[in-house]
Amino acid sequence: MKVVVQVRLLPTPVQAAALETTLRACNEAATWASGVAFEKGVKRNFALREHTYGQIKARWGLGAQAAQHVIKKVCDAYATLKANLKAGNLGRPGSQRYRRATQKPVAFRPESAQPYDDRMLSWQIDQRRISIWTTAGRVKDVVSTAAPEQLAALALYRKGESDLLCRDGMWFLLATCEVPEAEPDTDPVDFLVIDLGIVNIATTSDGEIMAGRELSRIRVRERKLRTKLRKKNTPSAKRRLKKRRRNEARRARDINHKIVKHVVAEAERTGRGIALEDLTGIRERVRLRKPQRATHSSWSFAQLGQFIAYKARRAGVPVVYVDPAYTSRTCAECGHIDRANRVSQAWFACRSCGFVDHADRNGSRNIRAKAWDLWRRGAQSTAPAPPPKPRSGAERKRSVTASDARCASPSL
Structure with a gap:
């Protein structure tokens, strides 16, 4: 099953400035790409890439991987919006809330989460350090902190993307871990x-x-x-x-x-x-x-x-x-x-x-x-399976299992 482990970052002022600039650039590019997707009615990854990829790299100075993640984040946001509209979570068609959600493009806050893959982010778990890509170049030796159980889970089960997130002036990485689940041997006695x-x-x-x-x-x-x-x-x-x-x-x-x-x-x-x-x-x-x-x-x-x-x-x-x-x-x-x-x-x-x-x-x-x-x-057993791995940073931020992976959490 998928568990999201939240790791606290302790960057220096120079490193924090580079991370903040990167996060703002990615979210500005995502908001612009969202406007293009809304105007042209193109909300699929490869189709939207044709209209936005080159300009995102040239205008905001993002690398190839970062630009692709920005485009994918936009497409995932519209997929989530479509699913919420279909499920009725935003009211009935024609209602004020429904119209507000559908009559304007999706916007991203400057501090919204940004996905990172293994090409843009490397972990030195034993040393509690990370190396991360920014618009100012590769930032190395960023100090990270987590409980020993979380570090063990990262070393054994980390798989897939991680999200960079700034919340109330604090920096976090949300890493997805594929943790094996136990199989019940027999029926319950009670x-x-x-x-x-x-x-x-x-x-x-x-x-x-x-x-x-x-x-x-x-x-x-x-x-x-x-x-x-x-x-x-x-x-x-x-x-x-x-x-x-x-x-x-x-x-x-x-x-x-x-x-x-x-x-x-x-x-x-x-x-x-x-x-x-x-x-x-x-x-x-x-x-x-x-x-x-x-x-x-x-x-x-x-x-x-x-x-x-x-x-x-x-x-x-x-x-x-x-x-x-x-x-x-x-x-x-x-x-x-x-x-x-x-x-x-x-x-x-x-x-x-x-x-x-x-x-x-x-x-x-x-x-x-x-x-x-x-x-x-x-x-x-009717215990629902945990939700599938979210493809956008904002969705993984809202994931239920993320709340179990706080810094000092004893759950892992």
Whole structure:
């Protein structure tokens, strides 16, 4: 399976200036080529190359490989746009959002990621150095840093292109690694159920509860601070907003990684599979009051499920998704279904047999029973395969697996 390892670069001021100039030149050329592709209706690689290749090399001073990667990045961006339009991710045809996406060419930010192949980039992994092509010539001995697990993965499994990326003044290389996945030897002896929620991020059928109070407090505090800074609207407030813009997402992602790593390790150790609720479309099905909407919208259940899917696939742990209908209203002891069984957010009390338990723990037992029923009927692991290797830097930047490859990540 493909895993993207993120490596931090520590260039000197001279090296950083060369990298910044190169990245800006590549993205300016990509924006120009995108305009040509949009105007002429040519969005395939070889056809667009005939119209843009020579001018990209002459006007921006890019080498042959860099010019070809710029053209391919433009074509990949239009392919992604077409796929999003077809899937309805940008609204219905004729809607304002749909028109905005289709009536102008794709533009690239000056700091957008740029692909590099092995002709333009060489690694000295044992020395923690790289040599990279720039518009000012080859820049050698750029210091890189990563966790030992990441360096081992790079040495053993690195394959394909890497993306150069600048984010908040920091330089990174995103390298693709083909990591072998484990094959399950036998059927699972049982299922470890993960009941996902907002108040409690995850509750297992073993009775373990991962509370979300800390994350909820962080989100409320960040939301109030952002509102206050926007109202102030001074230069210092804008700088602070920019500095804090990804704090909440990073903390949520870190907490999700820790939870998933613990859960998958426990399932692998005990020879069990993992059962999850299929919460697809829950945001569209649920109607909420205004004070609840921000909390519900920031619920990262999809990210947690994606992390479980690919980590379980690497560990050879089967994953089964079940229908969540009535799991919170059904008694795990007698099977009685009643809306009144859920006496509060935290507690479950059966109106038929009198069984009392934590609501999330009772729900996880019901999910476990459904998972066993599905498995006995021949259901296979439904853990989705990780997405194919993205061909553009921007797509790989958004790849889910990239979030597991942070600098100091213990996951690899």
